[in-house]
Amino acid sequence: MESVEWRNRKTREVEKRSITALFSMIGAVPNSGWLEGCVACDAAGFIKTGSDLSTEDLERAQWPLNRSPYLLETSLPGVFAVGDVRAGNVKRVASAVGEGSIAVSLVHQVLAE
Numbered sequence: 001m002e003s004v005e006w007r008n009r010k011t012r013e014v015e016k017r018s019i020t021a022l023f024s025m026i027g028a029v030p031n032s033g034w035l036e037g038c039v040a041c042d043a044a045g046f047i048k049t050g051s052d053l054s055t056e057d058l059e060r061a062q063w064p065l066n067r068s069p070y071l072l073e074t075s076l077p078g079v080f081a082v083g084d085v086r087a088g089n090v091k092r093v094a095s096a097v098g099e100g101s102i103a104v105s106l107v108h109q110v111l112a113e
């Protein structure tokens, strides 16, 4: 590679620089817009779970249970979030898989209530 040219989408300004290597940072924006009003998310759109849910989050979501949300449980009782889309997740394959297996046991716990 010899150069990179980019365009500022707001100002339409085009800039070209001599750059010989490029690291593409992709996949960092959660596709969670469709959940708006369903579960509490942080300002960047990642789903809040467990102790990350504030008293205000739970009041806004009208949390109906006497218990607090479980680890990985969203502001909607019995609905869990794992992996990259979850606020606080470390964005690695191993953590997504691990959280998934933890969520399964928590689902059983909820079903037993």
Ligand SMILES: Cc1cc2nc3c(=O)[nH]c(=O)nc-3n(C[C@H](O)[C@H](O)[C@H](O)COP(=O)(O)OP(=O)(O)OC[C@H]3O[C@@H](n4cnc5c(N)ncnc54)[C@H](O)[C@@H]3O)c2cc1C
Residues within 6 Å of the ligand: 025, 026, 027, 028, 031, 034, 082, 083, 084, 085, 091, 092, 093, 094, 096
């Ligand atoms: C460029 C890049 C490099 C990475 N390198 C590493 C690495 O070296 N090591 C590492 O451990 N991790 C790496 N990661 C992170 C790793 O890929 C993620 O942590 C992992 O894939 C998270 O798994 P996930 O199942 O939570 O999410 P994803 O793998 O993103 O899976 C979510 C799935 O849901 C689908 N989806 C989204 N919205 C909807 C919808 N509305 N309806 C139905 N389906 C939907 C998506 O298409 C996708 O298939 C990298 C990530 C990126 C982007």
